[in-house]
Amino acid sequence: MVLPRAAKTQRRTRIQEEKEEQILEAALEVFSANGFRGSTIDQIAEVAGMSKPNLLYYFRTKEAMHRALIDRVLDTWLDPLRELDAEGNPVAEIRSYIRRKLEMAREFPRESRLFANEILQGAPHIEDELKGPLKQLVDEKAEVIRAWAKAGKIAKCDPYHLIFAIWSTTQHYADFDVQVRAVLGQENAGDGRFEDAARFLERLFVDGLQVRE
Amino acid sequence: MVLPRAAKTQRRTRIQEEKEEQILEAALEVFSANGFRGSTIDQIAEVAGMSKPNLLYYFRTKEAMHRALIDRVLDTWLDPLRELDAEGNPVAEIRSYIRRKLEMAREFPRESRLFANEILQGAPHIEDELKGPLKQLVDEKAEVIRAWAKAGKIAKCDPYHLIFAIWSTTQHYADFDVQVRAVLGQENAGDGRFEDAARFLERLFVDGLQVRE
DNA sequence: TGTAATGTTTACCAACCGGTCAAATTATCA
DNA sequence: TGATAATTTGACCGGTTGGTAAACATTACA
Structure with a gap:
């Protein structure tokens, strides 16, 4: 042959x-x-x-390579959301989802940027994945979150935008790493920013900014 | 000549x-x-x-075009943060900063993506702007926020990560627009997602997810 | 071991890309 | 109006890019 x-x-x-x-x-x-x-x-x-x-x-072809790469990485990339457990404690579940996503941003920044690049430029190669498997998974988990809100376990909020907010805040530390490092200065060069981010995001999502006693 | x-x-x-x-x-x-x-x-x-x-x-050259474009757009892009007023009501100031940023994402998505593309790929052309004017502005406003927290006007939190969170959540609607639309489905095709996002983000940043009476 | 299948390399191609050049065209203004 | 400066165009160039052809080398296995 x-x-x-x-x-x-x-x-x-x-x-x-x-x-x-x-x-x-x-x-x-x-x-x-x-x-x-x-x-x-x-x-x-x-x-x-x-x-x-x-x-x-x-x-x-270059396209074939890209496709194989996307296929291989996408599953892993969605794992954290898959683990969101309807049976768990709502606030704790969301908290650990955030933690897992931030962990991914730290450990797999290249994977994050791969998707960011793709989506930024109109997702010409992964449109199907977005409208198919991704949307399906998000729909499912959004329903879980909606149920939690309805049951009074968490504040009432749009579950889709909650997921977007978690995605964006966590992936920011991978995708916009250069900017984050430029703004924080080289004093904070180590991985400390991830710990600070974790603390901040946990606080943000759970408590918000309002002062409370 | x-x-x-x-x-x-x-x-x-x-x-x-x-x-x-x-x-x-x-x-x-x-x-x-x-x-x-x-x-x-x-x-x-x-x-x-x-x-x-x-x-x-x-x-x-292509570079000269790119540079001229960046120079022209960067100033406008940072305006919302510049407007953050140390003398104003803290929670209200942050709320309207979020609103302005989201408005920018809706009205100037191309500008947002221009920077996103650049930063994603390591900011080879705007490194100086990030470490110079951008960092300076953020440092200044972070100090304002820190003072608010110290005075008990808002919850204690890392001001830098607060700014990052506002940037990422709002710009997400410009930079990752294809994904947002794919997940929300074509039912929500209009600009409604921006209003939903505004409501959600205001709630998130001000109140968090905790249930309160 | 021999041979067929698998893997690797060198040389190459056509299309594209950033950029130049000189000639032609158009606008400005004394 | 005419001359000078400003603008536009088509033809072109060298380097890069995605991809191919075919010869050559290696591996697996009967």
């Missing part, structure tokens, strides 16, 4: 396994930093430590 | 005025949608309705 691309073979070779792993790791590095159009196959090939044609042997 | 670029002439021509305006408008459209690397001079020229060499007669 001349072109037994991974997709066409029955079982994947050890080499295929390894190389595709290398490539996707490199692709994550490059795509998350430059966006789709801003990234070149040559860049990715260099980071992956292989020649461009070699890389193109495993993924026929 | 062969190349009487705008910068070198003493007085700017009517034509210069008009064309530069057209170009920056087109540049905003294109850069905000595709990022710097993802945009091409041809695209901008087409949107501006002129030929590429003609455009390059007014801005010698």
Whole structure:
């Protein structure tokens, strides 16, 4: 066979396994930093430590690479929301959702930026995922939150916008990291900002700014 | 004279005025949608309705165009924060800051995305602005907020992270608009989401989620 | 071990991209 | 009006980019 691309073979070779792993790791590095159009196959090939044609042997096109990467990362990315438990204590559930999301922003900033880049530019490659699996999951969890509010366990509020607020505040520390660091100054160079953010966000979402006794 | 670029002439021509305006408008459209690397001079020229060499007669390079655009937009972009008044009522001041920022996200989503794209990709062109004027302004306003907290006018909280939270939650509706619309579904296609967001954010920042009587 | 399948490399291509140049056209104003 | 400055255009250039072709090298396995 001349072109037994991974997709066409029955079982994947050890080499295929390894190389595709290398490539996707490199692709994550490059795509998350430059966006789709801003990234070149040559860049990715260099980071992956292989020649461009070699890389193109495993993924026929730049788009295919990007797609494979998205597919691989999206599931993990949504895990924190999936864990939101309807049976748990509402305030505690939301608190730990925030904590998990912030943890993701710290541990997987590249994944966060990958999606941020994509969505910022109109989500040309992941529109289906947004309108399908993502919307479904959010609809489901929004219903959970709505029920909590209805039962008086948390304040009445729009569950969708609550989720948006949690997404935006937490992902901000990954996506806008340069700005956060620039504003905080190099004194706070370490990971301390994540702990401060955690404290602040917990306080914000649970108590708000109103003074209370 | 062969190349009487705008910068070198003493007085700017009517034509210069008009064309530069057209170009920056087109540049905003294109850069905000595709990022710097993802945009091409041809695209901008087409949107501006002129030929590429003609455009390059007014801005010698792509970078020069981008810079002129940033310079022009940054000031407006920071206006809402500048208006935060140390003498005003703290909770009301923060509330109207949120409202102004959300208003900006609705009215000037392209400006928001322009910065988002830039910062996401490491702010290669606006590092100085972030560490200089931006940091200075934030430092100043953070001090105001800190004083409010100290005086017991608002809950004690990290003022920097409060500002980040306001930025992220409001700009989210501009930068991640596709996602917001995908999740909310086309039923909520109109601008209603901005009003819902305003209500939610006001509630969130002022009261938090805790149930209170 | 031999051979077929798999993997890698070199050389290459056409389209695109940022930018230049010189000639042509249009506006300005003495 | 005429000359000078300002503006616009088409043709072009060198470098980059996504992707291909085919020869070459390696691996797996009967």
